[in-house]
Amino acid sequence: MKKYLLAHDLGTSGNKATLYSTDGKLVSSKVYAYDTHFFNTNWAEQDPDMWWRAVAHTTKAILEDVDRKDILAVSFSGQMQGCVCVDREGIHLRPAIIWADQRAQIETQELIKEVGIQKFYKITGHRPSPAYSIEKLMWIKNNEFDVYQKTYKMLLCKDYMVLKLTGKYVTDYSDASGTNALDLNTRQWSEEIVKAAKIDRDKLPMLIPSTQIVGGVTREAARETGLAEGTPIVIGGGDGACAAVGAASINAGDAYGCIGSSSWIALTVDKPIYDDQMRTFNFAHIVPDLIMPCGTMQTGGASYSWLKNQLALYEVSEAKRLGISPYTLINDLAKQSPVGANGLIYLPYLLGERSPRWNVNAKGAFIGLKMESQREDIFRSVLEGVAFNMNTILNCFKKHTAIKEMIVIGGGAKGELWRQIMADIYGVPILKPNFLEEATSMGAAIAAGVGIGVFENFKVINQFLKMEDKIYPIPENQEIYTRMYPIFEQCYTSLVDVYDQLATL
Template sequence: MSTFLLAHDIGTTGNKATLFSKDGDVVASTFYGYNTNYPQVGWAEQNPNDWWKAVCHSTKELLQQANVLANEVASISFSAQMQGVVAVDQKGQLLRDAIIWADMRAEDEAKYLSDSLGFDTIYEITGHRISSSYSGAKIVWIKHNEPDIYQKTYKFLHVKDYLIFKLTGKFGTDYTDASGMNLLDLSKKEWSSKIVDAWGIDGEKLPNLYPSTYVIGEVTNTASAETGLQFGTPVVMGGGDGSCAALGAGIVEDGDIFNYIGSSSWIALCSSEPLIDLEMKTFTFAHIDENKYLPCGTMQAAGTSYQWVRDQIYQNVIGNVGGRKNTYDVMNEEAGRSKPGANNLIYLPYLLGERSPWWDPKAKGSFIGLHVTHTREDIARATLEGITMNLKVVLDTFRKYHGHFNDMWLFGGGAKSLLWRQILADIYGVEIHVPKLLDETTSMGAAIAGGVGAGVIKDLSVAKEWVKKDDSHLPNNEHRQLYDELFHIFQDAYKQLAPINHRLSDLHSKRG
C-alpha cells in the first residue's frame, strides 16, 4: 500500500525534498541548491530548468536514502516561493527565465494600477497593498517591455505550477499562490475582472484556479523516467510557502496563530474571513483550506538583524568557538546577562526598510538611547527585543480584530534560542509553544495537503496531531510591565525618526 508522502519545498536558494509517513514522521530529507541571477539592480531571476533538475535529483536521492520504492509514494505535492512569473507557451516550453518574488522592476506598472483604481480599492479586493513584488505587476511589465514574449505566452504560472506541469502535463494554480498576485478577488476566489481589465491583461493567459488539495494530474511516463517516480502517482497542487507553513504549524481553526522567525519573520493566523485592516498594516493570503484565510504581517530583517550584530560586533568570536557552541550561543549567553530592557537601549530593526507594520522602504535601523555604560551584552539583548517589539505591532493589529490570544506557536531558526523564546513570551504577553521539528513546517504543510488530496489523510485537521510540542514558555508579568513601557517608546521612536530617515534616503539617492 502507498503510504509515504513526498513534499518538495522550492525555496529561493534550493529545493528541500522531504518524505513523510502518513502519521507525520520525517522519513528522510535532502536539499539541492541552485542560483539566482541579478541582471540589473532590482531584478531577480531564476532558470526554471534548475528547479526541475533539483526535483529530479532530490527525488531519486530521497527514495534511495529512505530505501522506499516508487510505488510506496502515495502523492507528490509542493510548497514554493510565491509572487513569481513563469511564462510558457501552449506546449509548456519556457519563453524566458522566471521573474521571482525579490524582483522589483515593475514599479511603474504597480503605480499605474494604484492611480487607476485607488490604493484602498486594490487592498479591499485582493487583501494586499499594490506592490511591484507581486506577480500581476510583473506580468504587465512583460507586456510592456517584452511584447513578443507576452503574445507567445499561453499561461503565466508560479514556481510550483511549472513543476506540476513538468510532472503531469497539466496547467493550473491554487488559491494560495493566486492570492499573492494582486489579481485575485480574495472573497470570491476568482480573478478580479476589475483589476485584470484596468491592467489590460489577457485573462486567458491566467491559469485555472484549484484548491490546494486538488489532484491536478498524475506522473507521466516522461516524468517517471526523469524523477524515478512511478507512472500514475497522484500529483496534488499544494500551495505557496507561507500558507503551507501555516498548515504545517497546525494553524487550521479560527484564532490559531503562529510566529516564524528566520532571516525575515512573520506572524499569521487562521480566519474565516479576510482581514481588511483600515491602516493596511497587514495583508491576507488564502489558506490551504479553501474555506479559510491567512491574515499575515511580515517584517524584513529579523534574523538578519541578529546576524548583522554577529558579523559587526562579534567578529572576535566567529570561528573561535569550541565544542558544540556557535557564535549565536555566545551572543545569547551574553544577551542573557543583560537585564530585560537592555538597560533602556532600544533597537529599531529596519536594516532593509520595512514591510509590516509600517510599509516604509526608507526606514533605517538604529539604536536609541546608546550610552557609554552600555555593553555588548546590552546591544545583543536590545536587538532581540527590538525585533520582537516590531512584531508586537503586527500582533496588536490582529488583537484589534480577533481579540486576545492565549498562546502562539513559534517556528524557524529564532526558536532555537531559549532566551528569545522568553523575550517573545514577555513582550507578546502570551504562552509560547515550541515544536520538536523547527525547520520542517513548510514541507509538512505541503505533505498534509498531498495526503488529503490522495485520500491517505482524512482532512487538514490532522496538522494539529503532526505538530509535536517540545517546550512552552509563560510570560513573566514583571518583565511584561517594563516591556509595555518601552514598547510605547519604541513606536514613538520610529515615528519621530521616520522624516529624518526619509531625508537620508533621498540624500543617498541624489548622490547615487
C-alpha cells in the first residue's frame, strides 16, 4: 500500500496542498485562494485565520482521495519575511504584516544608524529593509505598543500553521534568515541586531532545522483538518529555500532560476556570498549547513503578464478561440523578431526594483523604438530585458563561483524561446525539469520525508525530478547579446535621475 507526504505551499495569493507518494509521484493537489489587504500606499496585510482555513480546506479535499492513515507526515513551504504576533494562547493579535509591506522605513533607518549597513549585511546576509520581519515588529512596538506588550512570539506564515497543528512556537533557519534578525554565520538570533532593534529577545521563536518533527497533530487540529491525530508535523522552510530543493539545487555549486511573477536566480554554496555592492543576499538553505545566495527582481514573469494584458489583446482573443495559451501565440510572434529585437531594449522595472538595483523609484521603459519597430520586436525585447536583468544578478555570483548550467522553473520556463534567450545571455546550458511549478511543495515534502526517516537525505529529489530538455547557448546569438548587455546596463544608469524626478510627480 502506498504511503504519502502532504506539503502545503502558503503563497501570497493562496495555499496549494500537494500530495506526493514516497516513490516520487505527484498524486493530487488542491488550491484555496485568499486575498491581501493593500492600503496606505505601501501597506499589505493578511488574516492568519484565512491561512488556517485554506490549510484545513485543502487538507480535507486531499483526504477525499486517500486514507488519512496513509499520510506519513505534513510539512510546509511558506511566504517569507512576514510578521505574525501571537499571544501565549496562540491567538494572533492583529493581521499579519506580509513581505510586500513597506511601512517600516523609519525603523529600517534606525537599524542602519545603530549597526551600519555593511556590518548588518555581513551579519544577516541581507540589507536592512522594511520588507523584513524585525523591522515590522519594531514598527508594531513603535506604533501599537499594546499589541507588542501582549505578543508572546513573533512567527512567520508557515510557523503559525505549525502552531495551529501542534501548539508549538518554532521557526526554521531558512525562514529565520528572512527576518533580518538571524546571524547567518552562527545560525542564532543576533544579539547585536536584537539589541539595536530594541526588541525583547524572548519574543523570537526557537530555531530548529527544516527537517525537525515539531510534534503531532493535536486532537482539535485533527478535527478541523481531517488528519489523523498524532500525524507528524515537520516544519519545512521558507518558499525560496524549499524551491531550491524542488529545483535539485542541493549541492554546493548548483544553480537554479525561477521565472514567476517575481523572478530570481539562486545558488547553493557552503558559505555566504557577499557582493561588494550588496546587490544580492543570502538565505539559510533547508539542506543542513548550506547557504542559498539569491537575487530577486520584482517583475520578471510579471513583465510577461503585463505584455499579454496590455499589448497582446489580439493574441489573448485568438488563443481563447483556439483553446490554447495566449503565451504560445506571443512566443510565436516574438520568434519572428531577430536576436536583439532590432535594437529595442526593455527595462523591466514595473514595480521599482529589488536585486540588483535596490531602487524603489525605478520604472519600466522601451528604449530604441523607431518607425520600423514591429510588435514582434516589442514582444521579444520583453523576454530579453528580463534575461538581461537576471544576468546582472548572475554576474554578481560568477565573481565568486563557476556556474556550469542552470535549471529553470516557474511558468515562464515553459517557453522554449525564453529558455534559449536565457542560455544565450547567461552563457550556460538551461535545463527544464518535468515539474515547473511544484518546486516549493516538492522541497517541503522532501523535508518531511527526510525528517521522519523515509528518505536518507535530500538527494532523493532525483527520484522526483527528471530533466526533459537542455538548451545550449548559440555562439552567434551570444556575440550579439554580449554587445547589447553593456547598453542595457547604461540605459538603467542613465535614467536613475529621471526616475527620482518622476517619483516626485
